[in-house]
Amino acid sequence: MQSNLPPLINSYAPQYTLNSGELLKEPSFRNSWYAVTLSGEVPSEGTPYATRLWGEPMVLFRDKNGEVQCLRDVCPHRAAPLSMGTVSEGSLKCMYHGWSFGKDGQCDDVPTMPGQTLDSGFLKSSCATNYAVVEHEDLIWVWGGNVLEADVTKLPTQRKGEETLYVDTMLDYNVDWSYIVENNLDSPHIYWLHDGSIPPLDSLGFNRDNVDRFTLRRFKDEIGVGHVGKTADKSTTKIVRFDAPNIVRHCGVSGFSEEFHIVPIAPHRTRVLLRQHFPKGPILNGVSKDPFLMFAFRKLMLWWNWNIALEDYSVMQGQAHNIEDLGADHILRPGLGDDLIAEFYNWRQEALRREGNPYFASWQGKGDKADKVDKVEKVDAAAMAATDSEYEIGANPRPLRRGPRSDDGRIWASAPGVTPTEDYAIHDDRESMVGTWGIQKNYYQMSPAPTEPPVNNVNFRKIKRVLDVAETAPQAVATLAVPLFVMAALDNFRTPEAEAIVTGSKGFDVAGFSDFATSLLTSLLSN
Numbered sequence: 001m002q003s004n005l006p007p008l009i010n011s012y013a014p015q016y017t018l019n020s021g022e023l024l025k026e027p028s029f030r031n032s033w034y035a036v037t038l039s040g041e042v043p044s045e046g047t048p049y050a051t052r053l054w055g056e057p058m059v060l061f062r063d064k065n066g067e068v069q070c071l072r073d074v075c076p077h078r079a080a081p082l083s084m085g086t087v088s089e090g091s092l093k094c095m096y097h098g099w100s101f102g103k104d105g106q107c108d109d110v111p112t113m114p115g116q117t118l119d120s121g122f123l124k125s126s127c128a129t130n131y132a133v134v135e136h137e138d139l140i141w142v143w144g145g146n147v148l149e150a151d152v153t154k155l156p157t158q159r160k161g162e163e164t165l166y167v168d169t170m171l172d173y174n175v176d177w178s179y180i181v182e183n184n185l186d187s188p189h190i191y192w193l194h195d196g197s198i199p200p201l202d203s204l205g206f207n208r209d210n211v212d213r214f215t216l217r218r219f220k221d222e223i224g225v226g227h228v229g230k231t232a233d234k235s236t237t238k239i240v241r242f243d244a245p246n247i248v249r250h251c252g253v254s255g256f257s258e259e260f261h262i263v264p265i266a267p268h269r270t271r272v273l274l275r276q277h278f279p280k281g282p283i284l285n286g287v288s289k290d291p292f293l294m295f296a297f298r299k300l301m302l303w304w305n306w307n308i309a310l311e312d313y314s315v316m317q318g319q320a321h322n323i324e325d326l327g328a329d330h331i332l333r334p335g336l337g338d339d340l341i342a343e344f345y346n347w348r349q350e351a352l353r354r355e356g357n358p359y360f361a362s363w364q365g366k367g368d369k370a371d372k373v374d375k376v377e378k379v380d381a382a383a384m385a386a387t388d389s390e391y392e393i394g395a396n397p398r399p400l401r402r403g404p405r406s407d408d409g410r411i412w413a414s415a416p417g418v419t420p421t422e423d424y425a426i427h428d429d430r431e432s433m434v435g436t437w438g439i440q441k442n443y444y445q446m447s448p449a450p451t452e453p454p455v456n457n458v459n460f461r462k463i464k465r466v467l468d469v470a471e472t473a474p475q476a477v478a479t480l481a482v483p484l485f486v487m488a489a490l491d492n493f494r495t496p497e498a499e500a501i502v503t504g505s506k507g508f509d510v511a512g513f514s515d516f517a518t519s520l521l522t523s524l525l526s527n
Helices: 020-025 177-185 188-194 199-203 282-288 291-325 338-355 370-374 381-387 458-468 473-492 496-503 510-525
Strands: 033-038 049-053 056-062 068-072 086-088 091-093 107-109 133-136 139-143 164-173 214-220 225-231 237-243 247-251 257-266 269-279 360-363 402-405 410-413
Touching: 033 049, 033 056, 033 257, 033 269, 049 257, 068 133, 068 139, 091 107, 164 282, 164 291, 177 237, 177 247, 177 257, 177 269, 177 291, 177 338, 188 214, 188 291, 225 338, 237 338, 269 291, 282 291, 291 458
Parallel strands: none
Antiparallel strands: 033 139, 049 056, 056 068, 086 091, 133 139, 164 269, 214 225, 225 237, 237 247, 247 257, 257 269, 360 410, 402 410
């Protein structure tokens, strides 16, 4: 019986990645699962979901059984982007000639060759390249290395019995992923930069008044390395941990936790999938049962997360410019908490030494067959190589900024400082207008489009304009926040404070709402 029990895991955080401890000892970017998007983003009909991981274009859709498929974003026919196609009845149909692909990239239809069956040699040899993908805990995970080495036992998990209500926020950044890891490992900046700018931070004492009154202690568990932080005179404990290769976790002893899946889309382009877990007490149990309350709760969390992300983003942009463009030292004079950041960069440097540049550069073709079809004259690659050593040998020579080749047909960038996209001969026009007379889609090279704050802050500014109408931003935030919590409290507790706020003879009490919301949030987020 004892052998059937799961092994006990020493983890400071309730959520953890099982192979993170292995990756700390043997740093690697490849041997891990990456959460690339939310489950709801991947369609079973209509436009497929286009994204990139370490710069490599991928397209995701659902097959006829509803299972997520991940394919190389290139049609094996004539290399058109499959992401421009359409998902219908569980197959992804290429926009160019209508070739259709299903589970594991199997080619299941070629309109110009009727009568072909799935067992035919032509369809079998015309599969699109597929990658290992898993739908797990409402996230879509893609394996970073060879598909044959994908291991589902290395997917993240959480402690049994941890019942939480989670909220997801998607964030887009035009800086390298490493700056976002660094930022989220940095506890001191929460006190100074953010200075209680949203009610939960202020209520927990994360403001400049306490910047010299908190302590950090380094820890290492079976999963990762991190800090335990405590604020003097506050019953607040904050835990920060790095789970290799790209997750930062925050938690406390209250049951609240958050995980930042920091997705390296491409050089200087990052998407963050932020998942926040709230302990399911009586209040949030009531909220979760009401669609309106859940909608309001999620919108409130989005607003607060956008606010924090925008404050961080401006600093990260300036920091990246000073370091990468102007040659400033990354950590010239270490301060409190910088030991954890240095430890992350040392890990990253060791992974670079072992594997080289993690960014994708190009695919290794199987040979241009144009000469066999149309007798097209081939480029004399040998002669070109002899006269111009800056180009690689091949039918379509490209600059030699490509590095090592993997056994699954991928070529990685040649050096850590090299940005593969700088070599591209073709750049899309990034116009919003589509073609005329039936052409319904544009080609967008740099997918996924940065639709979310802090890069695209249109939605944030819309809400901000509404809030500016109020006397002060904090009052307006309270006006949005408190009805949610008051309604939940009335449903569960019928507290005198809540009833007084709603039914008071003087009407709606904004100040009372603010105090009530702050006390409820503090009880949720503190110990």
